[in-house]
Amino acid sequence: MFSSKIVSLVCDRVKTSLSVGHQSIFQVRTATKRAGGSRTHMKDSAGRRLGPKKHEGESVNVGEIIMRQRGTKWYPGENAGIGKDHTIFALEPGFVRYYLDPFHPKRKFIGVVLSEGDKLPYPHFDPRKRRFGRHIIKKPEAAEAELEFQSRKESQILPELLKGAEERQQKREARLIQLKDQLSQFIELESEELKNLAAGRLLQIDRFLRGGKSQEDAQFHTTYNHLYDLKLQLRRNEISQEQYDTLSSQYKSLAESVDSNIMFDAFFELCAYKTPETIKSNQDAAIAELDKLVIPNQPRTKELKEQVYAILRSQDNCFTLSQQLALKRKYLKPVLPEVDGLVLDKPDKKAVAITRINYETRRIETVYRPKEAFLP
Known part of the structure; x- marks a missing residue:
């Protein structure tokens, strides 16, 4: 009871001390924590369904997804590709293989093998296994349709390409006739066959020269290509070994004779050979x-x-x-230097006015040049 009296007395004194001119001062306590926002929807986005879509040994076709991931945790291996979102997909039809490569010990790979019994990785130095994706078309109608198939772009541009090829062929034939007619001015050949062969050699050399090769390189490549064609004919059994030896030796002697008597000048015209x-x-x-x-x-x-x-x-x-x-x-300089007699002090009707900047004075000045200072 005594303590309650003391408490009431202290409270009365505090109220009296806060009262100034019949006005009271009260302390207001405000919030110190920022108010949180309210959500209008209490939902979450759907999962992206990450993870493997094809497991070890499953068959896949071209373009099928094998693995969806965030970041490159798995790397594309043999016959597999990777998209910009790190999705690994098949580049060839086959069977999925998850494997490690000793050349990249810190990476895990996903690949596709072409045969079900194959394992990855393939031996590093062995030839690469590939599938060309071709099969024999047994129906004659379907085979003919496949041969004649053209895309829209090909069908539109084909007439122009054929026309250009025909024009180039006509120019080559005209050039061949011209070279054959000029051939007799520099060398005498026995038969018409040798003339045609020599003219064909000159035509090939001319084409190489127009392509930017030197005279020696053009002659070498022309000889090499002709002998290689003879080797191909021998491999196809179109000619015998004796015929090959005879034709190759004949062409080598002809090439030596032609190259020692004829050459091309800078404008691709025939002229006599010079050392x-x-x-x-x-x-x-x-x-x-x-x-x-x-x-x-x-x-x-x-x-x-x-x-x-x-x-x-x-x-x-x-x-x-x-x-x-x-x-x-x-x-034959287009403009002669500014020496005495090629610079005029005053403008003239026949003079040419040239404006230029003087870098010493940093001003634009005009110089008058006579017509004799320029190449006619």
């Missing part, structure tokens, strides 16, 4: 003649230009196209 030493001496003499003919920093005329072109294109000099281009840039 590398003769070609080098002729080119040196032609360059010396050009040095005398073309005076540096002097105006060039049309006659001088034609003389330079005649020297560069001469069959005796045998300049290649790249050599001709380099010599043209040296002796």
Whole structure:
């Protein structure tokens, strides 16, 4: 009873001390935890059905899924592929194999074998086992339909391809006739068969040269291809061993005779054969003649230009196209340097105004050049 009086007395004094001018001060306690949000649906998404879809030894077809996974826990092995979501699928029809590869000891593989009794991994250095996916079509109608089948794109582009092939064949035949007619100017052959064979050799060399090969490489590949065709005929039993020996020796002698008498110039025209030493001496003499003919920093005329072109294109000099281009840039510059007599102080009606930037003054200036400063 005594303690309750003390408590009531203390409370009265606290109320009196908080009262100021008939106004009371009260402490309000607020929440210190953030309010949580409410969910409008209490559902979860469906599972993705991860895991193996085909087990060891099960048969699969092309494109069937073997394993769905998150991350590459299993790696694609023999005849298996992997998608961007790490799904492993079959690339060939066969049977599933889960295996380890000693060359990759930290990886687990899934593969497909072609035969049910095969095991993976295959021996590392053995030939790879493949299935071409072909079978014999026994019905003649179905076989003919398969041969004549074309996709829409093929059927649309085929006439254009056939037309282009026919045009190229006509050009080859015309070129063959031309080479055969020019052949008699450089070499005499006994029979018509040898003429046709020599003209065919020149045609093949011409095609190799137009493809970018050198004269020696073109001659070598032409001989090699012809002898290889004879070997194929021998393997097919189309010719006997004696015929093969006779034809190969005949072609080798013909090739040696043709190559020692005929060659092609830079413009793929026939000319008389010249040794590398003769070609080098002729080119040196032609360059010396050009040095005398073309005076540096002097105006060039049309006659001088034609003389330079005649020297560069001469069959005796045998300049290649790249050599001709380099010599043209040296002796027939499009614009001569700005020397005395090739720069005008004042504008003229016949002068050419050239605007350029002066990097020293960092200003654009105009230079007047006479027409003699340019290649006619």
